[in-house]
Amino acid sequence: MTTSEPLRPDLARELITLAERSAARRAQRLRNQLDAIQLGQGRHADHASAKVLRRILADHDCWPGHRLVGPEAARAAWSIALHSNDEPDFQRAAAVLLRRSVQAGDAPVRHWAHLHDRALINNGHDQEFGTQFLLGAKGIELCPVREPTTLDQRRASVGLPPAAVALEKVRHRLASMRGDGDSPTVLLAGAA
Template sequence: MHSDDEPDFQRAATTLLQRAVHAGDALIQHWAHLHDRALITSGHAQEYGTQFLLRANGIELCPLRAPESLDERRASVGLPPIAVALNTVRRRYTSMPRAESTLADAFPEAA
């Protein structure tokens, strides 16, 4: 998840984790997080809305593909609606220092 400086490794790990999900050895939610992270790291829009940025003025989603169908994609991998996820993240991070970083760096399982 945190090997942003090694995108090839991150993509390979995503493929391996997807195989583990299909074999019943890993959770699809973990794959969705890693898949989104690999997409963002390689300059593409994320699919499942798991990657956020902590900004001075609050939390914002990293670029997102087809936002109008986001909740459907999230449901397909067992993630809650984005409004629920954003509320949870905002409650957890309102007291954090305002330094800009990715949310996954600070608290990977919340994204």
């Protein structure tokens, strides 16, 4: 992966801005700080962000990786795709392009693992790498995983820590974001 100036700094700025706004809304949602109208506006904004990313993918016929937009914006693109939960077909297509970018050495494999898992979950399948968690009334739990006995080996193959370590990180991150109070069921990704 490269650390030189990205080819498209304009796209980098756009992606980073969209992802930062989305992250701020998600943090407010986890703290139960949004009313129904604001929740709807957030979903609309996430859809609009996915539309921007879809346009970038179509215009460049590739994932906006480190060479095109730089590492920070590539992470922003990943976050936008990851949180496009209402568009599972888009997530699946984005995961295919992200995998190609990983194979070309232009994006981190752990980003692909998270997006691949999210696309599987949102398309009704068990996840492969154990990166997706649910926050429900009973706390945080791992979404269903295919072949759980070999999960940690698959996680290691993409540079992820054991599932138990990831679960503890997610619990710690959520505790620092939420404080006390009930939260609706929310799909969460482990730390990347």
